[in-house]
Amino acid sequence: MASEESESDVSAPTEDGSKWLIEETERFESEKRQLESDVSRMKRENAHLKGELARLRAPPQVIGTVRDILDDGRVSIKSSSGPDFVVHISEGIDKDNLEVGDRVALHRQTLAVLEKLPSAKDPLVMGAEIDNKPIETYKDIGGLTEELDELRSTIELPMLYPERFSKIGIEPPKGVLLIGAPGTGKTLMAKAVANATKATFIRLIGSELVQKYIGEGARLVRELFQLAQEKAPSIIFIDELDAVGAKRMDVGTTGDREVQRTLMQLLGELDGFTPRGEVAIMGASNRPDILDEALLRPGRFDRIIKIPLPEEKARLKIIKIHTVKMAIAKGVNYKKMAAETDGLSGADLRAVCVEAGMGAIKNKRTKVSYKDFTLALEKIKNRLNETDISEPEGGLYY
Numbered sequence: 001m002a003s004e005e006s007e008s009d010v011s012a013p014t015e016d017g018s019k020w021l022i023e024e025t026e027r028f029e030s031e032k033r034q035l036e037s038d039v040s041r042m043k044r045e046n047a048h049l050k051g052e053l054a055r056l057r058a059p060p061q062v063i064g065t066v067r068d069i070l071d072d073g074r075v076s077i078k079s080s081s082g083p084d085f086v087v088h089i090s091e092g093i094d095k096d097n098l099e100v101g102d103r104v105a106l107h108r109q110t111l112a113v114l115e116k117l118p119s120a121k122d123p124l125v126m127g128a129e130i131d132n133k134p135i136e137t138y139k140d141i142g143g144l145t146e147e148l149d150e151l152r153s154t155i156e157l158p159m160l161y162p163e164r165f166s167k168i169g170i171e172p173p174k175g176v177l178l179i180g181a182p183g184t185g186k187t188l189m190a191k192a193v194a195n196a197t198k199a200t201f202i203r204l205i206g207s208e209l210v211q212k213y214i215g216e217g218a219r220l221v222r223e224l225f226q227l228a229q230e231k232a233p234s235i236i237f238i239d240e241l242d243a244v245g246a247k248r249m250d251v252g253t254t255g256d257r258e259v260q261r262t263l264m265q266l267l268g269e270l271d272g273f274t275p276r277g278e279v280a281i282m283g284a285s286n287r288p289d290i291l292d293e294a295l296l297r298p299g300r301f302d303r304i305i306k307i308p309l310p311e312e313k314a315r316l317k318i319i320k321i322h323t324v325k326m327a328i329a330k331g332v333n334y335k336k337m338a339a340e341t342d343g344l345s346g347a348d349l350r351a352v353c354v355e356a357g358m359g360a361i362k363n364k365r366t367k368v369s370y371k372d373f374t375l376a377l378e379k380i381k382n383r384l385n386e387t388d389i390s391e392p393e394g395g396l397y398y
């Protein structure tokens with residue numbers, strides 16, 4: 001009896017017990033699946049970290065430039081730090097894809113070419129203004145007839161008809177420098193010429209060259225001249241040349257030295273340049289008195305065009321140009337305005353027109369009256385007088 005009892009205890013598991021076991025097994029199995037997936041995730045992570053570590057541990061690569069590609073498959077390179085070397089190319093690189101002048105990454109010890117790098121000039125050069133076709137035209141320029149004629153005969157003519165120069169046997173001027181007070185239309189003229197010639201227009205601003213591209217000014221100049229040749233016909237326009245072309249006085253600070261280097265590069269590029277019309281060089285400056293004579297020597301900026309403040313007749317034309325799209329009330333006396341704006345530049349006259357328009361808008365009128373113009377003129381003249389006081393005679397640079 002007793003044995004029967006104990007037997008039943010062991011051999012006959014209750015319904016509950018077996019259910020418990022089944023559940024427990026399922027739980028373990030799901031846990032196992034979970035752990036397996038964890039393991040594989042960690043394996044992936046491990047591989048990724050190993051790769052990352054290898055990348056971080058990789059020795060730095062040297063940058064070089066391809067000088068020559070030899071027949072036996074090796075290349076001659078110039079490393080950024082010194083002499084030229086003949087080296088091998090890594091398997092992964094398509095040799096036919098490599099060109100003289102390419103930037104490449106080199107193995108630190110063997111200097112083997114490991115990788116072709118994107119051309120260095122792109123991002124920097126793109127920082128300069130490259131304009132395939134400026135929208136300004138000759139019609140947008142008031143006055144300056146003679147100056148424009150001269151500019152056209154030195155830039156446009158050799159560009160459109162280079163053969164005329166070679167037939168006669170003279171070289172067209174290399175560089176044309178526009179000199180005149182701020183706002184007299186120098187930039188405007190340069191853009192209009194570029195428009196007329198359909199040349200690629202590369203505009204470099206002197207002050208940016210030395211401020212924005214610290215340490216890169218000289219390189220930028222070099223690469224822009226290269227780019228100009230690649231994209232010929234083209235016009236290189238160096239605006240605000242005074243910023244790089246100031247007379248070499250004390251070369252004390254690093255900033256000055258940087259300006260020096262940029263200037264020397266610019267002079268070098270100008271010297272190494274045979275014009276023949278396909279690349280024209282223009283410069284503009286507000287400060288002829290401080291330009292380095294070296295820039296003005298023959299073979300560099302050898303043609304100088306002075307851009308004067310507009311005379312009365314020119315002022316009338318400029319006012320008309322800048323009011324042509326404005327809604328003007330009847331009886332606005334342009335002639336009187338031209339007579340009363342002696343000493344104002346084209347840019348000042350434009351400012352007067354814009355200010356007059358603002359006055360009309362403020363007073364909720366739909367047309368600009370003569371009164372708006374006279375008030376605007378007063379305002380602009382006051383503004384000019386204010387800046388005169390803060391600026392010593394001869395400008396800001398002394």
Ligand SMILES: Nc1ncnc2c1ncn2[C@@H]1O[C@H](COP(=O)(O)OP(=O)(O)O)[C@@H](O)[C@H]1O
Pocket residue numbers: 140141142143144180181182183184185186187188189284318321345346347348350
């Ligand atoms: N002769 C001009 N005829 C018409 N507009 C002019 C003239 N000169 C200057 N302007 C106006 O003033 C603006 C600034 O002139 P800009 O060519 O930049 O002067 P600069 O380069 O000589 O300092 C021009 O975009 C134009 O609107």
Ligand SMILES: [Mg+2]
Pocket residue numbers: 183186187188239284
């Ligand atoms: Mg300008």
